[in-house]
Amino acid sequence: MSVLSVNKNNFDSVKNSEKPVLLDFYADWCGPCRMVSPVVDEIAEENPQYLVGKVNVDNEMELAQAFGVASIPTLVVIKGGKIVNQSAGAKRKAQILAMLEG
Numbered sequence: 889m890s891v892l893s894v895n896k897n898n899f900d901s902v903k904n905s906e907k908p909v910l911l912d913f914y915a916d917w918c919g920p921c922r923m924v925s926p927v928v929d930e931i932a933e934e935n936p937q938y939l940v941g942k943v944n945v946d947n948e949m950e951l952a953q954a955f956g957v958a959s960i961p962t963l964v965v966i967k968g969g970k971i972v973n974q975s976a977g978a979k980r981k982a983q984i985l986a987m988l989e990g
Contacts, residue, residue: 891932894941895948897937902966907939908988909966911976913957915945921961927981931988938988963987 894902894911902909912928915920925942932940943961945952955964958976965973965987973987 889930889936889938889940891929892939892941893941894951896950899951902939902941905939905966907937909939909941909964910968910984910988911955911964912940912942913945913952913955913962913964914942914960918960924963924978926960927979929962931981931984932969935945935988963988 891912892898892902902911904965906920910928910931912921914925918944928940928942931938943951945957953961955974961975961978962976963979963984964971973990975987979987
């Protein structure tokens with residue numbers, strides 16, 4: 889499954905997904921974000937049981953503020969419409985998968 893570009897227009901349907909959701913809050917100019925991005929893409933391709941989305945903080949400031957994103961990349965896991973895990977900073981694939989499974 890490919891990565892969904894998440895914005896304020898489609899956020900409610902993403903948040904209320906029956907699947908666990910992984911959101912990657914990033915910016916194009918952010919070095920650590922560019923390191924995490926291909927890992928997030930890989931997780932999306934290999935794990936159809938998850939809905940994976942990316943939120944560009946420069947374009948979606950309201951969403952970033954709603955999640956209290958103070959530094960990027962920030963990864964957020966949502967299950968049943970509620971945030972169950974949130975972590976700032978670059979993570980390895982195993983760490984991100986552990987966030988989803990936890």
